[in-house]
Amino acid sequence: MNIQKPNIVIVVQGENFFNFFKNEVEKIWPTHSIYFLVNYSGQVLYKFNYPVNTDLLEFPYITEPSWKNYKEDIGYVWHLENMEAVKTDYSNTAIVKSAEKIIFMCPFLCSADAAAFEILINQTLDKADKRCLYCSAESFDREKIKLSMKNPVAITDEFFQNTLKSHTAKRFFEYNFNFNSCILFRPALQKAGILKSDFVFTKYVFQIFYALKNKSDFSNDDMHNMIYYWKGTGLYPEASSLYSPTIVKNLIDAGLIEDNGNGTEDNKHYDFTKQGKALFKFINPECWDIDMLGKLIVWQDNWPESKKEMEDYLVQFFRKQMEFNG
Incomplete structure (x- = not known):
């Protein structure tokens, strides 16, 4: 891990998105060491963590969703070196904790993507903080993508939070429906x-x-x-x-x-x-x-x-x- 420069972690939804961003990010942040973290939406890296001891619970039981690692969080981090993304063996947790900034980048922001980013941050940092930003061009146009990258917005932004709401509601329903269904x-x-x-x-x-x-x-x-x-x-x-x-x-x-x-x-x-x-x-x-x-x-x-x-x-x-x- 590069200790000479502060780290920026750029979270994307898949390796195919590297090409959208890798040619520009080193120009925008030349004083940083840049890492891509592939964070898929859906229950790929994390899955619902249901209560194990149900004897003391009163059913129907309604609670906030909880998550646990579904797979090892290794194999999803890439280092950007001379415009090329090189796969590393760093864990998601280690690289996220090392970051000066964490930026979620996507051409279009949807509720599932926003939720996946929120879960990643909560699982690795316990909670989101001021280092967490996002860039969403709402377009595949390269100039609009570059403009959004130069102007990242905090995830406390109203647009991000409103986008997140829909999937938050869906997760709440599915978590509680599945858990009660399993028992009842x-x-x-x-x-x-x-x-x-x-x-x-x-x-x-x-x-x-x-x-x-x-x-x-x-x-x-x-x-x-x-x-x-x-x-x-x-x-x-x-x-x-x-x-x-x-x-x-x-x-x-x-x-x-x-x-x-x-x-x-x-x-x-x-x-x-x-x-x-x-x-x-x-x-x-x-x-x-x-x-x-x-x-x-x-x-x-x-x-x-x-x-x-x-x-x-x-x-x-x-x-x-x-x-x-x-």
Whole structure:
């Protein structure tokens, strides 16, 4: 690590972004040693850290999200030397703590990127401080990118914080939904003969599972269209989302659905297993809310004022299942 010059750490979303920035940063900060840190959005470096000892918790249990390292934080730091990025073996924590400035750079700032940066800082520094800045040109135009790099803004800036809000709300909902789901749907899963211990009804898995209740011979394309064109009742915004193959994989691995052989390699068809059909008997039908995903969009748009309403919804949702469990 260069001790002759103060360090600047430039956080980017992937190695492909090096070329957007590396030709300019040495000109802008010639008196600094420059490091790139690749920090992917989503649960790549960090994942939810759920309470381990649940015996003393009162359910439904609602709390602030907590994170833990998902992988070793080594292999994501690159040193800029003579306009070339050279991979190092420095850890994220070490390089971030050594930095005089930490600058998050992106052509366009989205809520997931802002959240990933916030998590990185909280995990490595415990909290964000005045060294944390961001540059967002809101364009791929090189002149606009250069201008944003010359004028970094503190992450306490209103635009950054407003961008962050949406993903903060989403994380809060998903953390608490997943944790309570893991505990409170377990009796139903066991009664239906689903013994896979790590299966969890996430919000999407639960919605798709219940939406398929009265269907048979449903395909990958059917499930893709359900998620991508999720309309609800029309009382809330359409909750379109990208389809994830892991949803189907989770349902298959848990023994809830199975390939019935009627499809093709590119578009397989499925039916519920005996256990999958049985599970519906042990889930409170009042938990099925086709507008859940649309409501989440409204809560995200109105965060943090919507936090209490979201908490109440989660408590009521899981209390219904608790009472149904008996």
